[in-house]
Amino acid sequence: MSRWTALALLALCATPAQAQTVGVTAALRNDVRIANPAPHRAVLKERVALGNDVVTGAASAAQLLLLDRTSFSIGANARVRIDRFVYDPARRASSVGASVAAGAFRFMSSRALHASPGQSSLRTPTASIGIRGTIIEGVVGADAVRIARGEALTLPPTLDPETASLIVLRGPGRNAQGTSAGAIDVSAGGATVALEEAGLALFIPGPHQPPIGPFRLSDAGLAALHALLRATPLPGRGFEWEPNPPTDRQFECPGGGGGKGGGKGDPAGGPNGGPAGGAGAGCSAG
Amino acid sequence: MKVGGTSERRWQMASVAALIAVMVYPAPASAQDADAAALDAAIDASMTPAGAIALARSQAAAGELTEAAATLERVLIAQPRADDVRLAYTALLCRLDDRQAAQLELNALAGRAVSGSGWDEVRAACGADFARPASRSYLSGQAAIGLAYDSDALGEVLVQPTGAALSGDGLAALASARLHAHLALGRAFIYGDAGGVAKQSVSGPASEYQFGSAALGFGHALGAGEIAAGGVLRSGRINNQHYVTEYGGELRLSFPEGASGRLTLRGEAVKQDFYQPALDGWNYGVSFLYTGRPSERVAWFLAGQGEFKTAPSARNEYYAARLSGGVEVQLDERGTYAAFSTSLRYVDFGEEAFFPERKDWRFYNRAALGLPLGGTGLTLEAAATHSYRNYNAASGLDDYTSFGGELRLVWKFGPGRSAR
Numbered sequence: 001m002s003r004w005t006a007l008a009l010l011a012l013c014a015t016p017a018q019a020q021t022v023g024v025t026a027a028l029r030n031d032v033r034i035a036n037p038a039p040h041r042a043v044l045k046e047r048v049a050l051g052n053d054v055v056t057g058a059a060s061a062a063q064l065l066l067l068d069r070t071s072f073s074i075g076a077n078a079r080v081r082i083d084r085f086v087y088d089p090a091r092r093a094s095s096v097g098a099s100v101a102a103g104a105f106r107f108m109s110s111r112a113l114h115a116s117p118g119q120s121s122l123r124t125p126t127a128s129i130g131i132r133g134t135i136i137e138g139v140v141g142a143d144a145v146r147i148a149r150g151e152a153l154t155l156p157p158t159l160d161p162e163t164a165s166l167i168v169l170r171g172p173g174r175n176a177q178g179t180s181a182g183a184i185d186v187s188a189g190g191a192t193v194a195l196e197e198a199g200l201a202l203f204i205p206g207p208h209q210p211p212i213g214p215f216r217l218s219d220a221g222l223a224a225l226h227a228l229l230r231a232t233p234l235p236g237r238g239f240e241w242e243p244n245p246p247t248d249r250q251f252e253c254p255g256g257g258g259g260k261g262g263g264k265g266d267p268a269g270g271p272n273g274g275p276a277g278g279a280g281a282g283c284s285a286g
Numbered sequence: 287m288k289v290g291g292t293s294e295r296r297w298q299m300a301s302v303a304a305l306i307a308v309m310v311y312p313a314p315a316s317a318q319d320a321d322a323a324a325l326d327a328a329i330d331a332s333m334t335p336a337g338a339i340a341l342a343r344s345q346a347a348a349g350e351l352t353e354a355a356a357t358l359e360r361v362l363i364a365q366p367r368a369d370d371v372r373l374a375y376t377a378l379l380c381r382l383d384d385r386q387a388a389q390l391e392l393n394a395l396a397g398r399a400v401s402g403s404g405w406d407e408v409r410a411a412c413g414a415d416f417a418r419p420a421s422r423s424y425l426s427g428q429a430a431i432g433l434a435y436d437s438d439a440l441g442e443v444l445v446q447p448t449g450a451a452l453s454g455d456g457l458a459a460l461a462s463a464r465l466h467a468h469l470a471l472g473r474a475f476i477y478g479d480a481g482g483v484a485k486q487s488v489s490g491p492a493s494e495y496q497f498g499s500a501a502l503g504f505g506h507a508l509g510a511g512e513i514a515a516g517g518v519l520r521s522g523r524i525n526n527q528h529y530v531t532e533y534g535g536e537l538r539l540s541f542p543e544g545a546s547g548r549l550t551l552r553g554e555a556v557k558q559d560f561y562q563p564a565l566d567g568w569n570y571g572v573s574f575l576y577t578g579r580p581s582e583r584v585a586w587f588l589a590g591q592g593e594f595k596t597a598p599s600a601r602n603e604y605y606a607a608r609l610s611g612g613v614e615v616q617l618d619e620r621g622t623y624a625a626f627s628t629s630l631r632y633v634d635f636g637e638e639a640f641f642p643e644r645k646d647w648r649f650y651n652r653a654a655l656g657l658p659l660g661g662t663g664l665t666l667e668a669a670a671t672h673s674y675r676n677y678n679a680a681s682g683l684d685d686y687t688s689f690g691g692e693l694r695l696v697w698k699f700g701p702g703r704s705a706r
Contacts, residue, residue, distance in 0.1 A: 020318065021318045021319075021322055023322075023325070024322055024325045024326065024329070026325065026328075026329050026356075026360045027329075027359070027360030027361070027363040027364050028363075028364065029363050029364055044329070045325075045326050045329055047322060061363045062363070063356065063359060063360045063363055065325050065328070065329070065356065065360075067318065067321040067322065067325065069325075069350075069353050069356075071352070071353075071355075071356035071359070071360075073356075073359055073360075073363065087321070089321065106359075108352040108355060108356055109352065110352065110353065111350060111352075111353075135352065135355075135382070135384070170384055170387065171382045171383055171384045172351070172352075172382045172383055172384070173382065173383025173384060173385075174383060175383040176351070176381065176382045176383040177351065177381045177382075177383075178349045178351065179349070179351055179352070179382070198383060198384060199384075199386055219386065219389075219390065222386060222387065222390055223390055223393075226387070226390060230359070230362055230363045230366065242462060242483070242627075242652070243481075243483070243497075244629065244650045244652075244673075245483065245495065245497040245522060246442050246443050246495075246648075246650075246673070247629055247631060247648045247649070247650035247673065248608060248610075248629060248631060248650075249497075249522075250595070250604070250606075250633065251443060251495070251497065251522055251524070251529070251530070252443050252444070252445050252524075253443055253444050253445065253524055253525070253529075254444075254445055
């Protein structure tokens with residue numbers, strides 16, 4: 001066995017250790033795929049390993065639940081990956097590194113992740129987000145541009161609809177019960193902006209460009225972001241049956257004739273609800 | 287293979303040792319498995335809305351607010367119509383001090399059935415001044431065209447005297463439409479409903495009719511429910527001649543009931559002008575309609591109606607009762623559905639000397655399968671129908687039975703459609 005053969009074998013055998021399980025698929029809607037490395041349709045409670053790409057299609061969504069109970073939800077047309085995950089259950093401490101290449105996401109750190117503040121991060125094509133224990137939402141791509149356009153921002157001509165990122169600190173807020181307030185540090189284009197108040201957002205128009213903001217995301221902007229993350233019910237009346245007038249109502253003619261063109265009515269006066277009608281008095285068949 | 291020197295041998299031994307170590311070292315996998323199994327258990331416990339709410343409450347009680355939120359979020363991803371879960375989620379967002387998102391979730395519940403206890407939880411977490419769901423304006427409805435076959439088309443609207451033994455199968459063109467409009471004015475609203483159905487003979491007996499109805503009124507939110515009143519107009523034609531016109535008023539009271547249902551109580555009084563003055567009079571009706579959606583893919587209804595009609599002569603007056611029910615089940619992600627509905631009506635006419643006594647039983651069943659035509663918003667619907675009328679012997683009328691089939695192209699629009 002040559003030195004290189006032995007190294008290759010070692011690398012091959014080491015692969016299972018590298019394919020470390022970091023979480024499971026906790027909720028799936030429509031088309032969700034996992035590439036590990038070959039893409040396949042995800043099933044509920046499927047193990048997600050370090051480096052697996054999780055990809056959603058149109059009108060789709062998923063929630064990944066990491067081993068430390070951090071939750072990572074993604075909306076339609078998204079692509080995310082857990083790049084780094086360290087979890088010490090004994091100390092209830094963890095840190096996560098994840099990347100979002102496209103689509104909308106909502107990241108909620110667990111209590112274990114709070115035990116290692118500043119060691120977790122999210123990465124988009126244009127920004128790096130240092131997490132200090134928090135709830136973050138965002139979107140990467142054309143939807144980020146669309147939402148940003150509705151926020152009365154002055155957008156530069158250099159914005160890139162493929163990689164533009166919108167980052168929102170959602171909480172917990174300062175008045176949250178029994179948990180500390182969330183905070184993030186967003187680095188992009190050589191600048192770092194700290195968001196320490198829930199509801200504040202930053203827009204990064206493209207690679208190597210500094211963040212625009214912070215600004216408070218409007219209700220309409222938040223609604224647009226949430227619409228990407230999951231479906232909401234629409235007001236409606238539910239299932240309605242189709243009325244059948246001859247059954248549901250007194251909607252009938254007295255008969256007497258027959259066949260096509262027949263039906264002359266009942267000259268003697270139809271019994272009760274079968275109205276007394278004669279030929280030509282209306283309600284005759286044919 | 288040529289074996290190398292000492293250095294090579296050391297590499298071999300080190301490699302084999304490393305291989306063995308990698309293959310037999312189980313600890314990290316075991317720890318991962320245990321953690322993942324715990325997640326599996328949490329996911330299993332939150333598969334139903336009730337289970338998720340219970341789990342989220344226990345997590346929140348333990349101070350794990352974000353875990354509780356994640357529990358409810360995964361139900362909302364898979365079941366956007368789990369209204370009680372959304373309500374519990376709204377309360378949790380308030381506890382996380384995200385009132386903006388909480389209000390958004392509450393707005394998503396506008397016009398939908400939610401439980402009273404859920405509202406109490408929201409009020410406790412968000413404050414009594416927290417805005418109720420904003421009313422939303424919308425326009426929804428459906429239109430359909432197609433063909434219908436009836437094994438006895440002749441008797442569908444033609445009542446035959448005993449012994450006539452006349453029947454005839456026929457093919458007819460079928461068209462129907464329904465429109466619901468809701469214009470929000472803060473807590474008040476204006477509503478408009480319109481609908482119609484028409485059947486035109488293509489072959490076989492000329493048994494044709496058109497029936498249309500419209501309602502326009504004003505309503506106001508009443509807690510989680512609403513009250514509305516308006517005018518009603520209906521008109522029907524049989525075999526291209528005026529049959530009846532009705533006009534009057536209605537009063538509706540609608541409120542959420544149970545976990546995912548809604549109950550509507552309705553009363554109406556309409557003046558009826560028939561083609562024959564002997565039938566003219568008033569018609570008074572009270573009805574209930576319960577609509578339920580126990581899961582994202584299942585919807586059902588149960589309706590009942592009591593009715594009294596006046597007329598110049600007792601023999602044309604009647605009491606009537608109707609019971610209807612139906613269920614619709616979505617079969618796949620594309621929106622393929624199966625639906626079944628049934629309606630039973632009993633009519634008891636007044637007695638008058640020298641005229642035969644009359645009592646009717648009317649029965650109508652319809653089973654349908656709908657296949658969405660990808661991306662067009664259209665659905666091809668095939669249905670089997672069964673109609674049956676039974677008359678008491680003294681009435682001198684022939685019973686009626688017909689089996690039929692329908693093939694329709696249905697276009698549904700507006701928020702009445704399933705959430706996607």
